[in-house]
Amino acid sequence: MTTIENTDFFSMDRRTFLKVVGAIGASAFLGVHHTDITKALEISKTKIIWIHGAECTGCSESLLDAGNPDIVQAIQKLNVDVVYHETLLAQQGIFVDGKPAGTSELNSEILLDEAIEEGDYILVVEGAVANGPNGTGKYCMYGERTFKEIFKKAASNATFIMAVGMCATYGGINAADSEIVDMTDFRGVAFQRVDPSKGMLTELGIEKPVINIAGCPAHPDWILLTLAAVILGKIQLNDLDSILDKYKRPLVFFPEDITLHENCPRRGYYDKGIFDTEFSGDACLWKLGCKGPYTHSDCALRRWNGSVNMCTQAGSPCISCCEPGFFDNGAPFYQEAEDKAIFSGLNMDNAAKIGIGAAAVGVAAHAARRILFDNNNEKEEEK
Ligand code: SF4
Numbered sequence: 142m143t144t145i146e147n148t149d150f151f152s153m154d155r156r157t158f159l160k161v162v163g164a165i166g167a168s169a170f171l172g173v174h175h176t177d178i179t180k181a182l183e184i185s186k187t188k189i190i191w192i193h194g195a196e197c198t199g200c201s202e203s204l205l206d207a208g209n210p211d212i213v214q215a216i217q218k219l220n221v222d223v224v225y226h227e228t229l230l231a232q233q234g235i236f237v238d239g240k241p242a243g244t245s246e247l248n249s250e251i252l253l254d255e256a257i258e259e260g261d262y263i264l265v266v267e268g269a270v271a272n273g274p275n276g277t278g279k280y281c282m283y284g285e286r287t288f289k290e291i292f293k294k295a296a297s298n299a300t301f302i303m304a305v306g307m308c309a310t311y312g313g314i315n316a317a318d319s320e321i322v323d324m325t326d327f328r329g330v331a332f333q334r335v336d337p338s339k340g341m342l343t344e345l346g347i348e349k350p351v352i353n354i355a356g357c358p359a360h361p362d363w364i365l366l367t368l369a370a371v372i373l374g375k376i377q378l379n380d381l382d383s384i385l386d387k388y389k390r391p392l393v394f395f396p397e398d399i400t401l402h403e404n405c406p407r408r409g410y411y412d413k414g415i416f417d418t419e420f421s422g423d424a425c426l427w428k429l430g431c432k433g434p435y436t437h438s439d440c441a442l443r444r445w446n447g448s449v450n451m452c453t454q455a456g457s458p459c460i461s462c463c464e465p466g467f468f469d470n471g472a473p474f475y476q477e478a479e480d481k482a483i484f485s486g487l488n489m490d491n492a493a494k495i496g497i498g499a500a501a502v503g504v505a506a507h508a509a510r511r512i513l514f515d516n517n518n519e520k521e522e523e524k
Pocket residue numbers: 401402403405406407408409411424425426427431432433434453459
């Protein structure tokens with residue numbers, strides 16, 4: 142513990158940080174940084190405005206389910222003032238004499254406008270921003286205003302923007318392939334799927350520092366630790382490129398050089414070529430469509446629900462919910478990736494030859510090892 146207390150997590154190299162913070166989680170991090178936090182408490186409160194676009198509120202739900210620290214403890218420890226969060230507000234829909242109430246105490250629209258006007262806040266965006274039809278944004282309305290209009294106003298005055306969850310980061314399910322996707326035109330804050338030139342900020346001509354917390358939903362630790370790091374000055378907003386990947390995800394949680402597969406609790410079975418072909422087994426889930434070998438997240442180290450469990454440990458194949466382009470990139474779910482030739486229509490052998498990226502090549506290498514393993518097994522059986 143003495144060693145941890147003397148450690149500056151955000152000056153560690155990624156691998157060490159990942160191991161240490163992955164092991165201790167948000168609770169110990171906030172505890173260890175007690176001195177920094179106390180100093181921060183002496184400074185003014187950090188204001189957060191949290192707005193919701195097109196989404197299911199799953200990321201707020203995920204954050205509210207954070208157990209250790211819970212959201213109230215985290216807010217207190219970090220001296221945060223959540224001035225606006227639609228799901229948690231009491232003001233929504235209060236009418237006086239048949240009209241919406243006219244004060245910020247009773248009317249959330251007025252509260253939001255006043256908070257934006259005051260400025261000096263972190264903007265958290267949960268949910269995609271509708272641009273359709275025809276750039277009007279009318280496919281997502283809040284009362285008489287489009288979410289696009291609210292986002293524009295809130296983003297313009299923010300100190301920094303944290304996009305939380307796949308809808309806010311890359312469009313998520315709203316931007317998935319469909320016959321109406323062009324018409325609806327949902328955008329992430331700084332990306333549309335994997336395209337940064339179509340992010341809503343670019344569309345609106347706004348330049349702001351952005352951190353993307355991927356995931357469907359986002360892990361509460363990823364949200365809280367990132368907010369803590371920004372508030373405590375452990376992340377410099379003028380030097381985000383050094384700590385983010387090209388999709389603006391913090392490298393410590395979404396490492397470029399490590400996939401979930403490498404730390405998966407079922408990895409031993411993969412290496413031995415033992416695969417489940419039906420659900421509820423104990424072996425590797427690759428043949429049931431696991432996309433862990435493509436997925437750059439620390440889920441297998443950090444785990445979920447108070448570090449108790451995670452998808453593959455619980456018997457559910459990883460659907461790659463943290464990768465830009467989700468969910469088309471993860472689909473078809475529960476079908477072996479190799480057989481379905483997903484990812485640009487390439488099978489694993491071609492992926493290795495053409496080199497579509499380190500993760501895919503890594504998978505191809507594993508696939509090759511498995512084929513060798515299978516061949517060796519067949520030879521053993523023939524003896
Ligand atoms: S393929 Fe999936 S279940 Fe199998 S070891 Fe890799 S991450 Fe775990």
